[in-house]
Amino acid sequence: MNGSAIGNVPLMLVELGLIFVGMALLARLANKLGLSPIPFYLLAGLGLSNGGILGLELSEAFIHIGAEIGVILLLFTLGLEYTSERLVEDLHTALPIGVADFVINFFPGVLAGLLFGWSLLASLLLGGIVYISSSGIIAKLLSDLNRLENDETHVILSTLVLEDVAMIVFVPLMAILLIGQGLLSGLYSVLLAGVVGGVMFYVATRCGKQLSCIIAHPSNEIVLLTTLGLTLLVAGLAEWVQLSAVVGAFLVGITVCKPVAKQTHRLIGPLRDLFAAVFFLFFGLQIDPSTLAGVLLPALGLSLLTGFTKLVSGLWTTRDLDLDLAARLRTGVTLIARGEFSLVLAAIGVSVGAEPQLGAMAAAYVLMTAVFGPVLLRVVEPAAVMIEKQFPELGHGRPIPAQQKSALQHRGWLARHGLRRHGTSRS
Numbered sequence: 001m002n003g004s005a006i007g008n009v010p011l012m013l014v015e016l017g018l019i020f021v022g023m024a025l026l027a028r029l030a031n032k033l034g035l036s037p038i039p040f041y042l043l044a045g046l047g048l049s050n051g052g053i054l055g056l057e058l059s060e061a062f063i064h065i066g067a068e069i070g071v072i073l074l075l076f077t078l079g080l081e082y083t084s085e086r087l088v089e090d091l092h093t094a095l096p097i098g099v100a101d102f103v104i105n106f107f108p109g110v111l112a113g114l115l116f117g118w119s120l121l122a123s124l125l126l127g128g129i130v131y132i133s134s135s136g137i138i139a140k141l142l143s144d145l146n147r148l149e150n151d152e153t154h155v156i157l158s159t160l161v162l163e164d165v166a167m168i169v170f171v172p173l174m175a176i177l178l179i180g181q182g183l184l185s186g187l188y189s190v191l192l193a194g195v196v197g198g199v200m201f202y203v204a205t206r207c208g209k210q211l212s213c214i215i216a217h218p219s220n221e222i223v224l225l226t227t228l229g230l231t232l233l234v235a236g237l238a239e240w241v242q243l244s245a246v247v248g249a250f251l252v253g254i255t256v257c258k259p260v261a262k263q264t265h266r267l268i269g270p271l272r273d274l275f276a277a278v279f280f281l282f283f284g285l286q287i288d289p290s291t292l293a294g295v296l297l298p299a300l301g302l303s304l305l306t307g308f309t310k311l312v313s314g315l316w317t318t319r320d321l322d323l324d325l326a327a328r329l330r331t332g333v334t335l336i337a338r339g340e341f342s343l344v345l346a347a348i349g350v351s352v353g354a355e356p357q358l359g360a361m362a363a364a365y366v367l368m369t370a371v372f373g374p375v376l377l378r379v380v381e382p383a384a385v386m387i388e389k390q391f392p393e394l395g396h397g398r399p400i401p402a403q404q405k406s407a408l409q410h411r412g413w414l415a416r417h418g419l420r421r422h423g424t425s426r427s
Contacts, residue, residue: 045284079253134339
């Protein structure tokens with residue numbers, strides 16, 4: 001470290017301290033308003049970007065690395081809730097719900113991208129951005145509004161689980177396609193990534209007990225260091241062979257067996273939340289605020305369109321269930337909010353220059369849906385009452401089979417987002 005860098009350390013620490021204090025204040029404000037803090041972190045990033053109000057001078061490199069770690073830990077903690085058997089079970093149980101959700105919500109995004117004049121790859125990326133709902137925002141909504149025990153919650157959770165599984169395939173596939181390699185080089189990369197991914201998945205499903213024995217220890221410090229080190233190591237190796245760091249992190253997660261997974265999640269959870277917040281801030285830093293003006297109207301139109309498609313998919317997937325209209329509307333409206341994975345996909349596109357407007361469009365879109373979703377959810381009940389008075393036949397379908405309902409409660413998903421039953425959150 002040179003002398004000038006050493007001399008800047010105190011100022012860098014002050015800058016980081018002010019950033020984290022500011023983010024804490026924003027999170028408190030969001031909590032008071034009953035909203036997710038994600039839009040607030042994005043706005044903070046926009047304000048600190050080069051074209052923003054302030055601008056960062058010393059700590060941007062640290063925030064960049066922190067953002068990468070945030071994405072990796074998001075996928076690792078997702079993997080902690082899965083085994084290969086669990087993935088197959090979820091696919092079998094909730095596949096019709098997931099297919100309907102994908103068809104209704106993915107293709108409008110692709111068509112919108114083509115209408116914007118974007119390339120096919122950028123349009124496919126936009127399809128993924130508008131398809132995936134925010135697990136983090138929705139988990140908070142279900143908890144804050146005491147709806148974890150509602151009859152429609154199992155459909156919401158099933159949809160989110162299938163979307164998470166879809167992202168496991170979609171994210172690395174888009175990462176490889178967006179590199180823009182030649183045909184032979186691209187095929188080689190896909191083949192290499194497939195072979196390495198297959199080996200890693202085999203190891204994850206066959207060697208979980210052995211790896212868990214390496215990680216397991218009475219000392220929380222040792223478990224934390226071992227888990228974090230292995231996750232970053234495998235993520236880095238996966239990125240090196242162009243498999244995608246997030247897939248490597250996920251595969252490490254599914255390798256860890258319970259009860260080691262439970263201890264690991266408890267230890268990694270706070271780090272994940274910290275670095276995920278840094279990721280949202282960093283994404284905002286990458287956007288020039290002056291570019292937002294040109295995408296506000298398209299982003300608003302896209303938000304309205306895909307908000308409507310989420311509502312339609314919610315009504316469609318609950319059409320045969322014994323739910324009143326308010327519950328069916330809540331299913332769709334709850335899924336409107338987009339967040340973490342939409343920004344992960346956008347960040348991939350921005351990093352390779354897939355489309356100049358992609359970053360600004362994604363930022364504006366996530367801001368709008370992350371705010372609109374929770375607000376609309378609070379007016380669903382009176383709207384449903386008015387509609388049912390006019391169309392009473394829209395009320396009910398067949399009862400939910402007890403076995404299906406039990407299989408779709410996804411207790412692990414609730415635990416991953418720090419939630420307990422009866423609508424309470426873990427503090």
